[in-house]
Amino acid sequence: MRTTVSVRHEDLRHRNQINMRIDHKYIIEMIELNSRVLDLGCGNGELLSLVMKHKNCRAAGIEIDEKAIYKCVERGVSVSHGDIDSGLADYSDKRFDYVILNESLQEVLNPEKVIAEALRVGKKAIVGIPNFCNLNARLQIFFLGRVPVTKGLPYKWYNTPNLRFLSIKDFRNFCAERSITIERECAIANQKEIPFGHNLFSDIALFLIHK
Amino acid sequence: MRDAQFVETQYFTFAHPPHELILKSGVKLGPVTLAYETYGQLNADKTNAILIFHALTGDAHAAGCHKDAKDPGWWDPMIGPGKAFDTDKYFIICANILGGCKGSTGPSSINPMTGKPYGLNFPVITIEDMVISQKYLIDHLGIKKLLAASGGSMGGLMALEWSVRFPDTLQSAILIATNYKHTAQQIALHEVARQAIMSDPHWNKGDYYGRELPAQGMSVSRMIGHITYMSERSMEEKFGRKLQGKEKVGYDFSHDFEVENYLKYRGKSFVQRFDANSYLYLSKALDYFDLSEDTDLVGAFKDVKTKFLIITFTSDWLYPSYQSKDIVKAMKANDVDVSFIEINTSYGHDSFLVEIDGQSKLVSDFLKCVKGPIANNCECPA
Secondary structure: OOHHHHHHHHHHHEEOOOOHHHHHHHHEEEOOOEEEEEEEEEOHHHHHHHHHHHHEEEEEEEEEEEHHHHHHHHOOOOEOOOOHHHHHHHOOOOOOEEEEOOOOOOHHOOOOHHHHHHHHEEEEEEEEEEEOOOOOHHHHHHHOOOOOOOOOOOOOOOOOOOOOOHHHHHHHHHHHOOEEEEEEEEEEEEEEEOOHHHHHHEEEEEEEEEE | OEEEEEEEEOOEEEEOOOOOOEOOOOOOOOOOEEEEEEEEOOOOOOOEEEEEEEEOOOOOOOOOOOOOOOOOOOOOEEEOOOOEEEEOOEEEEEOOOOOOOOOOOOOOOOEEEEEEHOOOOOOOOHHHHHHHHHHHHHOOOOOOOOOOOEEOOOHHHHHHHHHHHHHEEEEEEEEEEOOHHHHHHHHHHHHHHHHHHHHOOHHHHHOOOOOOHHHHHHHHHHHHHHHHHHOHHHHHHHHOEEEEOOOOOOOOOOOOOOHHHHHHHHHHHHHHHHHHHHHHHHHHHHHHOOOOOOOOOOOOOOOOEEEEEEEEEEOOOOHHHHHHHHHHHHHHHHHOOOEEEEEEOHHHHHHHOHHHHHHHHHHHHHHHHHOOHHHHHHOOOO
16 A cells, blocks of 8 residues: 555655655744654654654654554654554643644545544644645546546555545635634645645645644 | 573572562562573663563573573574674663572572472562562662663563653663553463462472472463464464374374374473472462552553553464553553554464564664663664
8 A cells, every 4th residue: 555655755855955855844844843743644754753853853653554663663753553543542632732644634534533633632733635636637637537647646546545535725625614724835836835826736735724 | 603602590689687578468578589691791881781571481591592501592582692682782681580480589499487498388479579679680780770671471561560660760661562451361361270280189289399290280271371372373374283193083082183282292391391389479470460550551650751662463362452552542641752563473472482573673773762871872863
């Protein structure tokens, strides 16, 4: 399930930034110094180790993939082996300054509950989602009549780990309906933050939210 | 190769009357001897010490070879130069537990009051007593703070107890295939093993020293133990329905199947190497232990400062993962720094002795990132 992810991760790496992934760069910018951070679906711990290094944060992760746990321990990232849907109940209210859900929200069974839980245990949450409705995807649907395969969504229908498909607008509406404030919205296309046309042009978007 | 060098068991005796060890039960015990071995060098400021706790029937001989001995210590694949517990970097200590029969004071030791083995006159001991006795050893070695404590099964339980009892003396702990209290099923399995021993007429209410041993009872108790240490799958893979030394089943009650023969062999060899009374005392100590007896589990970790790595195995049905997950949950509620992994393997509870590759990587990486006095040597990239 994770093997295809690396292709996309390579794509997201910003070569000029000592090989740091562009989404990681913007997430790190959103986090204040000396914070407490929980990463849900932390993968191999790359982002958390950078957060610890650059922002002097106390960090913890939850990850379901056994092989990724070894990498986390190697990086000195404290990690719990388990799934996101059930892993949040362990923490008390507002335990963390930030709860990160980067590229993981679309893979959870109950995103609504996970966001609510993330905003319970965290003062703020950082959510990174692939944009299912950018121009490229729209054109593929319209002209090819096929389920789109894009930079943000590199999978075929039969091998995608994604359970949920949403756009930037969908996520904004989701937040508005629940009185969740979006503090910052960072839309990324071609390795850069784009100033406008988020829903039409971005591959992925990052949201800093709080309730 | 240091492996080629021989290791020796050493002995430390303390709690001489009138300064006996006061046990959890209130009974006094002394003098107390602990057999222990060390591997590697203690550094000048005594900050690289790691205490290894053995499991129920283990001993102080965790690594290396004794002179004239064929087999290395029980965790030799994990302890040595360049191994997970790297003796080029760390000073490793392993002591035979109080109540054991491998050189430390236990029911088979001579009672100084009578000049005869204690037998059932040996006081009932607890996991807490075992941990406290090893604190004396660590003090004796001049170590104020352990870099780590680790063990599998009963050993993990002792490392956990240490972190709660002596929170200022332990930087990190690696708990493997362990729990924090025995469930009814775990107690029940131990009770069957104990009854097997106690119903052997040669057990003679624990007074069998110098006479015929309760070999049959011990053998049966070990057979039960071995079944619980394996998983259904590992037994199936190892034995299946293979027959032992015959082409077809005998339709009598001789041994037909390889698995029968294996259990019989394990049972027999146990009689040679272990003391029946020690088995009774130690298994009872495990059953008595409950970290949440005075408070709930969350409360138990209130003062804990240790950084933890907790490892479980998917096929371990004796100490199933959910028990360790309960520990992780209670630790998180206390803001304790904990990492948890459930390793996918078919070896059952025995995995901590045989699933070496995964554990080695986790342990060596984890130890490199333990913050504290050796932080200057920390190779941790973060």
